[in-house]
Amino acid sequence: MSALSGFAAALTGGRIEVVDLTAPLSAETPVIQLPEPFAQTARFELEELSRYDDRGPAWYWNNFRTGEHTGTHFDAPNHWVTGRDGEDVASVPPQRLIAPAAVLDFSDRAAADPDFLLEVEHVRAWEAEHGPLPEGGWLLYRTGWDARSASQEQFLNADDAGAHTPGISPDCARWLAEEAPVIGLGVETVGTDAGAAHSFDPPFPCHAALMGSGKYGLTQLQNLAQLPPTGAVLVPAPLPIVSGSGSPARVLALVDRG
Template identity: 85%
Template sequence: MLGRTAPSERTSMPLLADLADALASGTVEVLDLTAPLSAQTPVIQLPPQFAQTATFELEELSRYDDRGPAWYWNNFRTGEHTGTHFDAPNHWVTGQDGDDVASVPAARLVGPAVVLDFSAEVAADPDFLLEVDHIRAWESAHGPLPTGGWLLYRTGWDARSSSQEEFLNADDAGPHTPGVSPACARWLAEEAPVIGFGVETVGTDAGAAHSFDPPFPCHAALMGSGKYGLTQLQNLAQLPATGVLLIASPLPIVGGSGSPARVLALVERG
């Protein structure tokens, strides 16, 4: 009947009101995990025989002048996988029949997250690889990975994000950045209950992953299983190991393989 509140609305409204109050009071803090997007944002570099992604560019249309006296606005140009960004399943050949970024269900853009901190190991070895045993040991201390949520892999790599050279960390042998082993990539895709994997590096794979068997195992396994990636995250050091609610907001680009994203974390304080 008109004017009557459905039972589900009566149940959910107090929860949303409590969340709004917690946000207003600071009991729940919103942390931005997104790298600022500018012409200085590091971008991946592929071997020269392959097409390259564009760096971020702004083209000014008007700035309170004769082109538009009361408004300032720009065009922008960039690659889908520039800065903090979301990888959709169709980004990789193994997921070519999967969702584009516009087709990812909205409910999957909000979910619980945990943070696995291996920044000390990466400081000692930039080629450090996460293994299934590392995750199992973490679960023994903190509990299981969240079903339908995200595993965020803290390496401390965001400290390098102001420099293209330091961020890619490449020499004649190629990039040296942390990632996951092929076995761990398969486990994340096929056995782990999470729907996504987030990193601070330029991509979800290690810098040396071009030489792995199979090459780029994290992309191949995650995208092939219909799961998602988040890359170039920042401020993971400010998050607890558990108790994080993650919000990932890519642009719904029809046919797109990914998108720059604003990624937020809600954390209860006090």
């Protein structure tokens, strides 16, 4: 039996489970809010063209409008000024997207402190227990934030000082970009950076470091609690938007339950 035939048999037989990490995309999907005078991303909008009526008697279809970075989405290197000469989303090699995943669960820390920041020492402690981060793989950072995704207010968790959501420290962001063997970072929050990252030095260190190193981001993931710390394979599928800085994506994880 070939490798692909064995894989297909494991899928149909249930040994390999497909876990959907994608948030449903609708007008209620939370979006990031930037301070004035910066431009804002669009919420998802669906425009009905016909629904088995005189506009189209046998078919139902829609137009839609949304931002590249709305809902569960992929960040390409050219999304940030540090990666302005890097790949757009259409140029990302598809074979780089499908890769093993390491799942770091710090949901207990984020529950106690919504401004919790992942540090290099936290990653090192995880590696001491589970082994090294996968070469060419994804680091998925679980904070439990997907439980808030039904509410824009709870998801952004903002007050007069700004948003309060967990993220990654500047030192850890640089380390992930420059030294860690992973190709990208996946998070449950609205962006790869912490809510307070506008005040960090440098500002938005995940975007600056990862995009500047040609690495990728995945945001607004769900169901990371269903994944093991190691062993899952991530399958992100962004749209190949020419010149696009990112794209809404369907993100699946394959988990061996055998």
